[in-house]
Amino acid sequence: MMDSIESAARQIRKDVLRMHQTGSNAGGAMSSADILAVLYFDTMNLESPDDPKRDRFVMSKGHCVSSLYSVLAQKGFIERDRLAEYCVDGKLLMGHPTRGGVPGIEASSGSLGHGLPMAVGMAWAAQKDKLGWRTFVLMGDGECQEGSVWEGAAVAARLALDNLIVIVDANNLQGYGRCEDILPINTLAAKFRSFGWSTMEVDGHDCAQISGALKAVPFEVSKPSAIIAKTVKGKGVREMEDSLGWHYFSVPKEKLQDFCDELE
Amino acid sequence: MRTAMLKQLSTCMRADESLHLIVADTGFHVFDDLQKEFSSRYMNIGISEACMIGVAAGLALNDKRVICYGIVPFVTMRCFEQIRNDLCSQNLPVTVIGVGEGLTYGAAGSSHHSLTDIAVMNALPGMTVVCPGDPVEVQHAVEAVLNLDGPSYLRIGKSGEPLVHRDGLQGFELGRGIRLRQGRDVAVISTGNMLPTAEEICEKLLAAGRDPELISMHTVKPIDRELLIDVAGRCRSIVTIEEHSVIGGLGAAVSRVVTDEGLAVKVQRFGIPDEFVQEAGSQMFLREKYGLTAEQIVERI
Numbered sequence A: 001m002m003d004s005i006e007s008a009a010r011q012i013r014k015d016v017l018r019m020h021q022t023g024s025n026a027g028g029a030m031s032s033a034d035i036l037a038v039l040y041f042d043t044m045n046l047e048s049p050d051d052p053k054r055d056r057f058v059m060s061k062g063h064c065v066s067s068l069y070s071v072l073a074q075k076g077f078i079e080r081d082r083l084a085e086y087c088v089d090g091k092l093l094m095g096h097p098t099r100g101g102v103p104g105i106e107a108s109s110g111s112l113g114h115g116l117p118m119a120v121g122m123a124w125a126a127q128k129d130k131l132g133w134r135t136f137v138l139m140g141d142g143e144c145q146e147g148s149v150w151e152g153a154a155v156a157a158r159l160a161l162d163n164l165i166v167i168v169d170a171n172n173l174q175g176y177g178r179c180e181d182i183l184p185i186n187t188l189a190a191k192f193r194s195f196g197w198s199t200m201e202v203d204g205h206d207c208a209q210i211s212g213a214l215k216a217v218p219f220e221v222s223k224p225s226a227i228i229a230k231t232v233k234g235k236g237v238r239e240m241e242d243s244l245g246w247h248y249f250s251v252p253k254e255k256l257q258d259f260c261d262e263l264e
Numbered sequence B: 001m002r003t004a005m006l007k008q009l010s011t012c013m014r015a016d017e018s019l020h021l022i023v024a025d026t027g028f029h030v031f032d033d034l035q036k037e038f039s040s041r042y043m044n045i046g047i048s049e050a051c052m053i054g055v056a057a058g059l060a061l062n063d064k065r066v067i068c069y070g071i072v073p074f075v076t077m078r079c080f081e082q083i084r085n086d087l088c089s090q091n092l093p094v095t096v097i098g099v100g101e102g103l104t105y106g107a108a109g110s111s112h113h114s115l116t117d118i119a120v121m122n123a124l125p126g127m128t129v130v131c132p133g134d135p136v137e138v139q140h141a142v143e144a145v146l147n148l149d150g151p152s153y154l155r156i157g158k159s160g161e162p163l164v165h166r167d168g169l170q171g172f173e174l175g176r177g178i179r180l181r182q183g184r185d186v187a188v189i190s191t192g193n194m195l196p197t198a199e200e201i202c203e204k205l206l207a208a209g210r211d212p213e214l215i216s217m218h219t220v221k222p223i224d225r226e227l228l229i230d231v232a233g234r235c236r237s238i239v240t241i242e243e244h245s246v247i248g249g250l251g252a253a254v255s256r257v258v259t260d261e262g263l264a265v266k267v268q269r270f271g272i273p274d275e276f277v278q279e280a281g282s283q284m285f286l287r288e289k290y291g292l293t294a295e296q297i298v299e300r301i
């Protein structure tokens, strides 16, 4: 089982490298790859993007949507050929998730700090109607500097949404440097706990650990769960790993094959 | 206006089990009855307007209809980007109700004034912007916005606004201004709580031998283009009146139609100038300061 999840993660990274021959955010998309692979190929109950009983996923760190497009292609929700439409004039695979044109995108996002409040509304809807589906949200660690994240965290705890799960892709890098240097809120697990959540910290590149944590939710009854996944930006390609530049760089044509080979 | 809103809201919540009301810790005791009757569909979400709009979007994405309520600046400008991205770009049926239009909270100071909210809500694609002229219009407007498929902004006063439609109102429709008097001289068009003043202006003009037309333009977006074309065919001039900045509100919307359609009519816009109020003042004191009483306007027409 872990083999197939790891191979899905490898496919995400290869697709991301190909998609990011233009445009920014390849590094962040690669740090999320293992988390997304576990969510979509192990954790979530998601056979079809139209199934009302499906688990919901909100890509709140919307700038890393290329990794999600790869997952949607691997799930068969979009055709694999469409990955070539990423950020192409007149096509629908935009640089941030936009609901409507791409099956499997649950909510439009991209402005940071919007995903969690929307996910709170989704989870609340399921709780009200006593429906069993769950809502998962992926956020960046830099994103957690947005105040609306903590408004959402407080409301989720107040509503006792134990069907809501946040995963923070904690790569300790953001637009201009280390999160802990720019605006230190590096005690994320403690912060979520103090807001009334239960938390777990995992290695965000160890699929077995991520899977174990996601199988254990809710960690406590009547509490939302937060998983702080320690990750490395650009994970999988040495030149890209933990490098701020890869928040911005595109993958040069002449390096694409070497980078992909390195993933094998 | 708030009482009319509450009354209609409970009727609508009784009829539609998907309808939810979220408030951002505003309206002391105002929602007691609603809360009692619809305890599972009412929530005071705390002082967190940005989150309120996001939560409403999440509910609406799962077939709930949601009303978000608060004081105008905090439910429009504080959470503007959530309204833009979460509600408008996803075209979700969420209604934002702002209480305290214009200078309702006059003495509270400019943080609580709502003089630019129509402008910013007008700028959002897909948004319907409604400013009812009296409590009767409020009642009809609440029902109407809750039947829309997309987002809407309903801007209301608070309490004590006089009745203008004293014999009730038939055929209220969003996007269709209400003609209260037909005339052939000057068309007095108001939005929101300036309707009673507009009515008073017409009475004074009439007494002075003029033949004014009176229109309540409760929907600022989409503006009633057809009605304005019709007005321009009969009247020499249009006067717009609003308790809102002269930038981006009713006067701007009317001027846009006049320009787009090449209408041969003079437009005179009355509103609040492009500035922050710098002194304490009741609504009436501030209206007078900015030349918005019936007497002051008639003198300048």
Ligand SMILES: [Mg+2]
Residues within 6 Å of the ligand: A140, A141, A142, A169, A170, A171, A172, A173, A174
């Ligand atoms: Mg980061």
